[in-house]
Amino acid sequence: MTAVAAPAIRVRGVTKSYGDLEVLRGVDLDVAAGSVVALLGSNGAGKTTLVRILATLAGADGGRAEVLGHDVAADADGGRRTISLTGQFAAVDDVLTGRENLELVARLRHLADPAGVAERLLARFSLTDAADRRAGTYSGGMRRRLDIAMGLVGDPPVVVLDEPTTGLDPQSRIEVWQVVRGLVRDGTTVLLTTQYLEEAEQLADRIAILHGGTIVHHGTLAELRALLPPTTVTYVEKQPSLEEVFLAVVGPGSTGTPDPTDQEEVR
């Protein structure tokens, strides 16, 4: 893996303050084309601020952010054509059906066949059965899948997933992980923000840790592990985690139709 090609996302010295609060104090970050970088940080570390700047939803105070060579400040429309932000903000239209939501985004992206695009994405995200129900009736996991599907309309080359699994149950989380792995197989560049270390371990080629307004470490999992004291070998009886128990009881593959009475947070 040689890093000769220009990175898909290139951030240099980006700063951003809200009033007296310095959220970002000079962030540098590269995301190689076709790779997955996890941006790790605690709540309030500025992960969302950084991805909002990349998605042209907020302006940086200083520095430069480029997506596939488009400066997101100077060439906002170019940036918007190449990057798609989805995740934490549940930006689906509750009154429209899942299908109508996808067709709307396809129309706004000026695609030739909105109905076909919607149909394929519904199938890919296991939403075909619920396609003609209002999105307001979806469970939390279905909503998140629809939200991500809307972000993938038109196959944007760069996708930013802002905390895509926050608030999801373990099964839905695994479904989202499968979606991300599928994106990578198709050559999409993914920047993923998360507070779950396990998620970063599972998905990311490289991990960037945002803390105190800057990227304090950026490397592969192995490189980050090397920062820690050498591994000591101890023998511990491995108890199954509650998550493993849950998945064993419920069945790992059962992504089926959620119980309509078990809807977490419809609005």
Next chain:
Amino acid sequence: MTTLALRDTGALTRRSLRHVLRSPDTIVTTAVVPVALMLMFGFVLGGAITTGAEGRYIDYMLPGILLITIASGVGYTSYRLFLDLQGGIVERFRSMPIPRSAVLWAHVLTSLVANLASLAVVVAVALLVGFRSGASVAAWLAVAALLALVTLALTWVAVIAGLSAGSVEGAGAFSYPLIFLPFVSSAFVPTATMPGPVAWFAEHQPVTAVVDTIRALLAQQPVGTEIWVALAWLVGILVVAQVVAVTRYRRRLG
């Protein structure tokens, strides 16, 4: 570039028209207050009101009722815009390569369609309870155009309210003064019957000019200079409200 902007506005207008179609009660709710007022003035209070004009009282007051319909209808535009801003869907639209103005125009065009539907309901009820007009098709078209202009002007005011509101209730509250404005105009009683300062206000506020023009058109009488006063008011409100709304939108969403 411009055709793309129109396509985007069209796609977004279809979306918010779906919202209206899926809660058709908003059209009916918009018509309920004006219809109730029409019945109350027509059958309870109207007998005691002498307008000095020829014809039935319902013919006299219908223009005012139509303006009240629009004033109560545009509240839904603030409401829908407020919910869009809260729900994050506007964020999604903004992160896509579509003109920012398309989001606001879609709400404005939806308001125009929904209000014309409510106005049709009110006119239908008026015909049922005895309203009659021998006005020509051209005169009716002129009335419709004038009402459309009123709707556009008040909708842009509603957009400002939707952008500035802190709560759902606040988003719709701005329309209450608009609903009452026709009462202090020539809509229900001649302004000459009001005490001095009130009459002065009534004669110089836009509702009187608009009401007098519509009334003349429906009664097949010459409209006189009132129509120019009405147009000047409406275009003025439209331009100022649109500039303020777009500025607020830009400032709020950066």
